[in-house]
Amino acid sequence: GKKFTDFDEVRQEIEAETDRVTGQNKGISPVPINLRVYSPNVLNLTLVDLPGMTKVPVGDQPADIEHQIRDMLMQFVTKDNCLLLAVSPANSDLANSDALKIAKEVDPQ
Numbered sequence: 001g002k003k004f005t006d007f008d009e010v011r012q013e014i015e016a017e018t019d020r021v022t023g024q025n026k027g028i029s030p031v032p033i034n035l036r037v038y039s040p041n042v043l044n045l046t047l048v049d050l051p052g053m054t055k056v057p058v059g060d061q062p063a064d065i066e067h068q069i070r071d072m073l074m075q076f077v078t079k080d081n082c083l084l085l086a087v088s089p090a091n092s093d094l095a096n097s098d099a100l101k102i103a104k105e106v107d108p109q
Helices: 007-022 065-077 098-106
Strands: none
Touching: 065 098
């Protein structure tokens, strides 16, 4: 319910809420953090920033982290009104991109 006008405060609040929900040692949670941006120049839409695929657990992450993240991703990316933006590092081979693999599974076109 608090209004922020400073983007540094927004970032700090997102980080603090992430720590409150997941702990401070790389934990994960399917519980979303909601942020509303108001502007007369912005369309109404929902952006969902999902975690990247993790293969090896670190910190407090469970042993089945890859399976949990994949299940979490599929809850969102399989919706009919979802537009996928698959982000891959520029220094990696796109043929090995987990994001593109999942996107292609959901929408072969």
